[in-house]
Amino acid sequence: xxxxxxxxxxxxxxxxxxxxxxxxxxxAVTPTIRQGGVDTVFVMPNxxxxxxxxxxxxxxxxxxxxxxxNVNYLMSLYLHPSITPDTIRxxxxxxxxxxxxxxxxVTTNSSSGVxxxxxxxxxxxxxxxxxxxxxxxxxxxPSSPTNTDPTQQVTILNAEETFLPTLKSLHxxxxxxRIILEHCTTAAAVNAVRQCGxxxxxxxxxxxxxxxxxxxxxxxxxxxxxxxxxxSDRVALLKAATSGDPKFFFGSDSAPHLxxxxxxxxxxxxxxxxxxxxxxxxxxxVGFVLEALEGAVQLGIAKxxxxxxxxxxxxxxxxxxxxxxxxxxxxxxxxxxxxxNVQNVRVGGAGNSEGGMSETVVTFRSGKPTYxxxxx
Amino acid sequence: xxxxxxxxxxxxxxxxxxxxxxxxxxxAVTPTIRQGGVDTVFVMPNxxxxxxxxxxxxxxxxxxxxxxxNVNYLMSLYLHPSITPDTIRxxxxxxxxxxxxxxxxVTTNSSSGVxxxxxxxxxxxxxxxxxxxxxxxxxxxPSSPTNTDPTQQVTILNAEETFLPTLKSLHxxxxxxRIILEHCTTAAAVNAVRQCGxxxxxxxxxxxxxxxxxxxxxxxxxxxxxxxxxxSDRVALLKAATSGDPKFFFGSDSAPHLxxxxxxxxxxxxxxxxxxxxxxxxxxxVGFVLEALEGAVQLGIAKxxxxxxxxxxxxxxxxxxxxxxxxxxxxxxxxxxxxxNVQNVRVGGAGNSEGGMSETVVTFRSGKPTYxxxxx
Numbered sequence: 006x007x008x009x010x011x012x013x014x015x016x017x018x019x020x021x022x023x024x025x026x027x028x029x030x031x032x033a034v035t036p037t038i039r040q041g042g043v044d045t046v047f048v049m050p051n052x053x054x055x056x057x058x059x060x061x062x063x064x065x066x067x068x069x070x071x072x073x074x075n076v077n078y079l080m081s082l083y084l085h086p087s088i089t090p091d092t093i094r095x096x097x098x099x100x101x102x103x104x105x106x107x108x109x110x111v112t113t114n115s116s117s118g119v120x121x122x123x124x125x126x127x128x129x130x131x132x133x134x135x136x137x138x139x140x141x142x143x144x145x146x147p148s149s150p151t152n153t154d155p156t157q158q159v160t161i162l163n164a165e166e167t168f169l170p171t172l173k174s175l176h177x178x179x180x181x182x183r184i185i186l187e188h189c190t191t192a193a194a195v196n197a198v199r200q201c202g203x204x205x206x207x208x209x210x211x212x213x214x215x216x217x218x219x220x221x222x223x224x225x226x227x228x229x230x231x232x233x234x235x236x237s238d239r240v241a242l243l244k245a246a247t248s249g250d251p252k253f254f255f256g257s258d259s260a261p262h263l264x265x266x267x268x269x270x271x272x273x274x275x276x277x278x279x280x281x282x283x284x285x286x287x288x289x290x291v292g293f294v295l296e297a298l299e300g301a302v303q304l305g306i307a308k309x310x311x312x313x314x315x316x317x318x319x320x321x322x323x324x325x326x327x328x329x330x331x332x333x334x335x336x337x338x339x340x341x342x343x344x345x346n347v348q349n350v351r352v353g354g355a356g357n358s359e360g361g362m363s364e365t366v367v368t369f370r371s372g373k374p375t376y377x378x379x380x381x
Numbered sequence: 382x383x384x385x386x387x388x389x390x391x392x393x394x395x396x397x398x399x400x401x402x403x404x405x406x407x408x409a410v411t412p413t414i415r416q417g418g419v420d421t422v423f424v425m426p427n428x429x430x431x432x433x434x435x436x437x438x439x440x441x442x443x444x445x446x447x448x449x450x451n452v453n454y455l456m457s458l459y460l461h462p463s464i465t466p467d468t469i470r471x472x473x474x475x476x477x478x479x480x481x482x483x484x485x486x487v488t489t490n491s492s493s494g495v496x497x498x499x500x501x502x503x504x505x506x507x508x509x510x511x512x513x514x515x516x517x518x519x520x521x522x523p524s525s526p527t528n529t530d531p532t533q534q535v536t537i538l539n540a541e542e543t544f545l546p547t548l549k550s551l552h553x554x555x556x557x558x559r560i561i562l563e564h565c566t567t568a569a570a571v572n573a574v575r576q577c578g579x580x581x582x583x584x585x586x587x588x589x590x591x592x593x594x595x596x597x598x599x600x601x602x603x604x605x606x607x608x609x610x611x612x613s614d615r616v617a618l619l620k621a622a623t624s625g626d627p628k629f630f631f632g633s634d635s636a637p638h639l640x641x642x643x644x645x646x647x648x649x650x651x652x653x654x655x656x657x658x659x660x661x662x663x664x665x666x667v668g669f670v671l672e673a674l675e676g677a678v679q680l681g682i683a684k685x686x687x688x689x690x691x692x693x694x695x696x697x698x699x700x701x702x703x704x705x706x707x708x709x710x711x712x713x714x715x716x717x718x719x720x721x722n723v724q725n726v727r728v729g730g731a732g733n734s735e736g737g738m739s740e741t742v743v744t745f746r747s748g749k750p751t752y753x754x755x756x757x
Binding site: 239 | 523531532534536537538593594595597598599600601602604608611612613615616640643644645646651652653655656657658680682725738741743747
């Protein structure tokens with residue numbers, strides 16, 4: 006069991022990439038934000054249908070605040086052909102923090118996403134002027150099935166690296182636009198973020214600090230997009246997270262799905278369908294990140310002095326708060342090494358006390374011990 | 382729908398790598414051998430417990446013959462520390478065709494497998510003398526969790542390529558030993574087999590002619606070990622299968638698991654367990670291979686003349702029968718393009734007519750059309 010951070014006291018963390026869903030799922034997962042040690046979240050707009058109007062985003066924020074008022078919800082619009090420069094100005098005035106771009110068809114609820122970035126240049130120009138953040142799901146879409154050169158195909162392994170020239174070209178064309186490459190999973194992505202100017206940053210999830218390809222092959226609970234890559238990529242993420250470089254900060258991409266969906270049992274037939282992509286970490290995010298950073302020392306990837314309170318606080322909130330221009334947290338948390346065991350989350354709540362596969366969201370590292378986090 | 386092979390008449394195929402299991406699963410899948418267009422099979426010994434004695438192998442063969450007598454069952458021993466040169470001589474006299482080597486912990490029922498090849502050199506020498514075939518599951522075992530250099534780790538992606546020096550060193554030390562690199566999945570493996578002498582051959586499955594990494598990520602039905610790799614690897618397999626090179630022939634690695642096990646629901650708990658590795662192709666193997674070869678022409682990987690009857694018959698049986706020294710088939714099959722839809726297999730058979738997840742083996746490409754195969 007990890008213990009390096011026993012009794013660490015620090016500002017509540019900020020999580021710059023969360024999926025809180027809607028309806029009963031939202032009601033179940035929103036209360037786990039504070040439980041995980043976080044008081045500021047950047048909320049993804051990929052509901053069904055996606056949040057493509059300012060009013061829809063503001064309505065969603067109210068629903069979230071009604072469940073847990075003690076969280077600072079940074080909201081985002083879903084980049085979509087219906088969004089114009091006027092929408093951006095309206096969003097900015099309404100206090101919306103960012104615009105999320107999903108390449109069409111790449112991950113959960115991305116079917117309404119972007120096919121061609123050039124058509125959005127006027128929108129990006131308006132964002133640059135309004136100083137709004139562009140959040141990129143940085144994966145190239147899968148190759149067309151009619152691609153006749155199978156050696157040139159985009160796979161889940163190279164989709165992120167294949168996207169990086171797009172990141173660089175957007176940054177060159179809109180140098181003052183603040184851009185985040187969400188959920189970096191490769192050494193190549195980390196390098197690309199470093200090579201760009203200070204207006205480009207990258208978020209890193211908790212689960213990608215733990216996982217490599219072997220961990221999700223045959224284990225739907227650990228399956229997400231972008232997929233966890235090679236051990237050398239994980240090393241690059243751990244080094245970035247312990248570097249103190251303000252270009253890297255935490256965004257969990259915590260993505261709740263019912264266990265039945267994670268197992269691909271929701272197709273209405275025999276149950277041989279595909280598994281939903283997404284790893285749910287929200288109830289224990291701070292504990293997971295601290296465990297992973299401590300693991301980096303044990304693996305010889307980082308030194309103990311890389312885990313100074315300043316660096317850990319920077320990765321878990323300070324860097325991101327500065328990038329987004331949101332105030333420091335006034336809430337504090339304390340970490341305890343005696344720990345807790347990771348629990349699953351129940352959706353709905355009626356019926357028997359255990360909850361079945363269609364009522365349960367399995368948390369990452371379910372049943373394993375991790376740091377306990379308490380508000381102080 | 383594929384139609385290039387409509388009305389093709391050829392000898393019944395030989396499948397040089399099948400998993401027929403035991404008990405009710407064996408009773409369900411053994412009758413699908415002939416149905417798939419095959420009359421000769423090389424049977425894997427990874428039962429629970431594994432078949433490590435000559436008597437156990439012969440008893441198993443009798444159980445298979447009792448279910449379907451019109452198949453030529455080539456049997457194998459499971460390489461294990463209890464096997465001595467005497468066991469090999471006894472096996473040879475009893476007509477056992479090969480010895481299967483599983484690296485410990487690499488795939489289904491491999492926990493009793495090989496850790497160190499050198500300790501088996503006397504066994505390999507006896508096999509070379511008896512002219513028995515060594516069947517290698519060619520993957521290096523996963524890295525130890527205490528490996529402190531994560532950039533040097535073995536993953537499911539590089540496990541096969543990492544194993545190839547072992548193949549070459551065994552071939553150099555025992556040049557007369559006939560060795561098969563089972564279920565090649567990479568361009569590197571295909572090249573290694575080509576570089577070795579004529580006593581080294583490689584088998585190729587039907588599903589690896591179709592799948593790449595994107596097809597099994599999030600789809601447990603397509604998940605197997607070795608995992609399907611990159612599009613460029615699939616191209617290399619299709620080229621080898623259409624090359625006419627006698628070093629490459631068909632071995633389906635058809636591996637039945639109940640759907641509940643494929644989905645990782647067999648852990649007795651909530652159902653968040655890991656998915657069984659293996660793709661079940663037996664009932665339609667010849668149809669699948671023909672479809673894949675035809676697809677290679679459509680993708681521009683092979684030319685129509687690469688699909689001559691001689692080459693197709695060679696890959697589907699002739700090459701392997703020569704390598705193993707088994708007679709040509711006297712049974713013939715005919716392929717029909719009007720086709721059939723791929724059906725699942727029911728285990729047990731009591732209860733309702735549909736069968737639930739714990740009674741059903743889902744067949745690869747279930748529900749899709751493929752060539753019909755009939756005995757003539």
